[in-house]
Amino acid sequence: MHELALCQGLIELLVEQGRVHGFTEVRSVTLAIGALGHVDPEALAFCFDVVSEGTLAEGAVLTIERPDGTAHCVGCGSDVTLASRLDPCPRCGSSQLMVTGGQDMQLREMEVR
Template sequence: MHEMAICESIRQILEEQARSAGFTRVERVKLAIGALSGVEPEALRFGFDVVMRGGVAEGARLEIEDVAARAWCMPCAANVAISARYDACPQCGSYQLQVTGGEDMTIRELEVL
């Protein structure tokens, strides 16, 4: 639901980059979105096209790289793969997990003109 606000942030960053890096058009935007970031990629795609209108990234292609969720399991003292915050450790079944990856929400790369 806050994907629109996230798209507004992306637009701001792109406009700032256009000024500082000296480009006038963005052809492609590559984002890294973590499985635990709370962002729905489909809603983001929808919002992206709408929010980018009239700016440097109007009509830009949006690529989303999914970042898998990982956590540190205290009993196992190991990094394990999870799919949601409430998952148990796949090795020992404990819930003593500290999320270490998958919360990303970054603009990774731009293709500009």
């Protein structure tokens, strides 16, 4: 389950940031998980609760945004926006799409004290 590894990385980042910026508590975290990535937001939220226990992020409110992905259509040459990896090109219906964005997980915001 790679969500667990992602969460561990995220918590390590928060702990590191806490050391650098001198905060001791993370109250909320906003993540953007691209709609075309392979990260399951529910699994991630579950892992976050488990991994954050005993750290400065324990009890933090996790908000997950799901930005649409972007892709280039080989069929018609358009750059399009996709809400799902399984969607065909909204312009021509082709399924020959090269994903160009929306596969990553990013830390958007956090509230600390």
